[in-house]
Amino acid sequence: MKLRKLREKLSQLGLDGMLVTNQYNRRYISDFTGSAGVLLISPSEAKLLVDGRYTDQAMDQAKEFEIVQSPRNLLQAITDQVEQMGIKRLGYEADHLSVTQFNQYKDNINAELAATSKIIETLRIVKTxxxxxxxxxxxxxxxxxxxxxxxxxxxxxxxxxxxxxxxxxxxxxxxxxxxxxxxxxxxxxxxxxxxxxxxxxxxxxxxxxxxxxxxxxxxxxxxxxxxxxxxxxxxxxxxxxxxxxxxxxxxxxxxxxxxxxxxxxxxxxxxxxxxxxxxxxxxxxxxxxxxxxxxxxxxxxxxxxxxxxxxxxxxxxxxxxxxxxxxxxxxxxxxxxxxxxxxxxxxxxx
CATH class of the missing domain: 3.90.230.10 (Creatinase/methionine aminopeptidase superfamily)
Structure with a gap:
C-alpha cells in the first residue's frame, strides 16, 4: 500500500525513480529499522541498499524490497543500481541532503536529479x-x-x-x-x-x-x-x-x-x-x-x-x-x- 502510493506520486511528478535517504521515511516505506541504508524505488523495482552489518535485519524486515549488500560507502552502489534499474530521472529528498552529498550524487549518478520535498512526509500524515x-x-x-x-x-x-x-x-x-x-x-x-x-x-x-x-x-x-x-x-x-x-x-x-x-x-x-x-x-x-x-x-x-x-x-x-x-x-x-x-x-x- 505504501509503495503503491509512493509510486503514484512519482508518476504524477514525472519521476521514474526515487532515492530515499531520510531515516524516518526509509522506515515508513520499508519497515527497516536499521540506522543506515538507502532505498531506490522505480515503477517495477524496490531495493534496499545496506552494508553487511544490516543484511540479515533488512531481509527479515523489508519484505517488499530486494536487499542489496554494499560497502559502507553506498555512493558506488547507488550509482550502479540506478543504471541497472534504468532510472533516467531520479528524485531525491532535497530537505534531507547536504550540499556535499548532492555534489557527490551529481558527479557520479548517470541520471537527471530532481529535487523533491515532503513526498513521503505527506504520506505519513494520516496514520494507519x-x-x-x-x-x-x-x-x-x-x-x-x-x-x-x-x-x-x-x-x-x-x-x-x-x-x-x-x-x-x-x-x-x-x-x-x-x-x-x-x-x-x-x-x-x-x-x-x-x-x-x-x-x-x-x-x-x-x-x-x-x-x-x-x-x-x-x-x-x-x-x-x-x-x-x-x-x-x-x-x-x-x-x-x-x-x-x-x-x-x-x-x-x-x-x-x-x-x-x-x-x-x-x-x-x-x-x-x-x-x-x-x-x-x-x-x-x-x-x-x-x-x-x-x-x-x-x-x-x-x-x-x-x-x-x-x-x-x-x-x-x-x-x-x-x-x-x-x-x-x-x-x-x-x-x-x-x-x-x-x-x-x-x-x-x-
Whole structure:
C-alpha cells in the first residue's frame, strides 16, 4: 500500500525513480529499522541498499524490497543500481541532503536529479490503524511514567534526578528510549519553554514543568504536565487554570476541515482575551509519529483529516515568575478527538 502510493506520486511528478535517504521515511516505506541504508524505488523495482552489518535485519524486515549488500560507502552502489534499474530521472529528498552529498550524487549518478520535498512526509500524515496502535502504546508508557514520577518528586531532589527517573521508568515499561531529552524546569526556570534538566534542586513553592515522551516500536508520544511542589504563587495558579481552559477549548476545535493555523490562532486569541497572549511564545502544536516534530505544523494551511495525530500544547511563560505548559497528544476523529494522554490535568500540588 505504501509503495503503491509512493509510486503514484512519482508518476504524477514525472519521476521514474526515487532515492530515499531520510531515516524516518526509509522506515515508513520499508519497515527497516536499521540506522543506515538507502532505498531506490522505480515503477517495477524496490531495493534496499545496506552494508553487511544490516543484511540479515533488512531481509527479515523489508519484505517488499530486494536487499542489496554494499560497502559502507553506498555512493558506488547507488550509482550502479540506478543504471541497472534504468532510472533516467531520479528524485531525491532535497530537505534531507547536504550540499556535499548532492555534489557527490551529481558527479557520479548517470541520471537527471530532481529535487523533491515532503513526498513521503505527506504520506505519513494520516496514520494507519497499526500506527495508531503503536502510538497509543507510546502514550500509555509515558502516562504510567508520569504517575510513577509523582511518587518520587519532593523538595531536595534535582531536575536531573527527575529526568533520569522518567527515562528509566519508560524503558522499564517497554519503551526503546525517550522521545526527547526530557524538559524538566522548576521554579523560575519553568519560564524556559525548552529548559532541559539541570542540577537545580526542587524547592517548596516551585512550579515544575515536565515535557517528555516514549518511543514504542518506532512511534513517539509527547506530553507535558505542570505541577506544584507546595503552594505555588497565586498568579501561577491563575495562569495554570487559563492554560488548561485553552487546552480543553482547543481540543474541541480540532476536527476535520480545520487547519493547524486556524487552531493556533484560536488558542492565541483565547489567551489574548485572558490577558496572557503575549506570553504564549511558541506554536499550539505539531504533528507526531515516527518523528517528534513532523507534518502538519501549526503554520500549515492543510486541513486536519481523520487519523492525523497532533499535539496541543498551550503555554504561558513569564520571566522571573515561571511558566505553565500542558500538552496532550490527540488523534483527529470525525466526531472530536481521541486523547492519547488522558491523565487528570487539574493542578496537582504535592
Amino acid at each position: 490503524e497499526d500506527e495508531l496502535v503503536q502510538m497509543r502504546g507510546a502514550a500509555q508508557i509515558a502516562e504510567k511514567a508520569f504517575q510513577h514520577i509523582l511518587t518520587v518528586i519532593k523538595p531536595g531532589i534535582t531536575e536531573r534526578d527527575i529526568s533520569a527517573e522518567l527515562i528509566f521508568q519508560m524503558q522499564k515499561l517497554g519503551a526503546s528510549g525517550p522521545a526527547n531529552d526530557p524538559i524538566v524546569a522548576s521554579g523560575w526556570r519553568s519560564a524556559l519553554p525548552h529548559g532541559r534538566a539541570t542540577d537545580k534542586v526542587i524547592e517548596n513553592g516551585d512550579i515544575l514543568t515536565m515535557d517528555f515522551g516514549a518511543i514504542y516500536n518506532g512511534y513517539l508520544s509527547d506530553m507535558t504536565r505542570t505541577l506544584a511542589i507546595g503552594e505555588p504563587p497565586a498568579e501561577l495558579k491563575k495562569i495554570y487554570n487559563i492554560v488548561l481552559d485553552t487546552l480543553e477549548h482547543s481540543k474541541e476545535k480540532a476536527m476535520p476541515g480545520v487547519t493547524p493555523r486556524e487552531l493556533d490562532k484560536f488558542a492565541r486569541d483565547y489567551l489574548d482575551a485572558q490577558g496572557y497572549g503575549k506570553y504564549f511564545i511558541h506554536s499550539i502544536g505539531h504533528g507526531l509519529g515516527l518523528d517528534l516534530h513532523e507534518d502538519p505544523f501549526s503554520s500549515s494551511e492543510e486541513v486536519f483529516e481523520e487519523n492525523m495525530v497532533f499535539t496541543i500544547e498551550p503555554g504561558v511563560y513569564i520571566s522571573g515568575l515561571g511558566g505553565v505548559r500542558i500538552e496532550d497528544d490527540v488523534v483527529i476523529k470525525k466526531d472530536g478527538v481521541e486523547v492519547l494522554t488522558p491523565s487528570n490535568k487539574k493542578l496537582i500540588i504535592l
